[in-house]
Amino acid sequence: MATLYRVGVDWSGTGVQGGGRSTHYFDAAAGTAQQAATAVATFWGAVDAFICSTARWDIDQEVSLVDSLTNSIVDSDFVSAAGATGTDGSAMLPPATQGLIQWRTTIFVSGRVLRGRTYVPAPPEGQSEVSGIPSAAYIAALDAAGTALVSDANSALQVYSTTHKVATDVSDVTVWTKWASLRTRRD
Secondary structure, X not given: OOEEEEEEEEEXXXXXXXXXXEEEEEEHHXXXXXXXXXXXXXXXXXXXXXXXXXXXXXXXOEEEEEEOOOOEEEEEEEOOOOEEEOOEOOOEOOOOEEEEEEEEEEEEEOOEEEEEEEEEOOOEHHHEOOOXXXXXXXXXXXXXXXXXXXXXXXXXXXXXXXXXXXXXXXXEEEEOOOOEEOXXXXX
């Protein structure tokens, strides 16, 4: 049995219609709940300049400790509050348009590489090229923030499959070079 920290991020504002949620998992043996939450806050803070000022993110102050085999919460820790609003004041792309960071691992489950995704809501129009793809600066900023999160010395970001009951460290970060559309959310 592996235990994981589940760090939740709530989204609000006109940049995320109806609100939204991002979830990040960390190996509980590789740091504390506060260190995991701080790593997530640093990650989102690093991309604030590429999120419209109409959207806000807030880290849950309660980080759950999850048993990876049952997906049950076995404990929780309270962490310091963290949150911010995007800093780009320009017009926002349509709400369904989002950036996409793909978290890759080195293990295979049911014949496929285990990987995860994080959607980045409320991108500004100024970060979209005339051809309709994200700008090089946008891609570079998301890549740098994702790489920093993976290499954080005080935490170990993981991809967790609730279906297959397996979690493993992220080995590589890829930012999709097209805009993504998040149609459903699962936690």
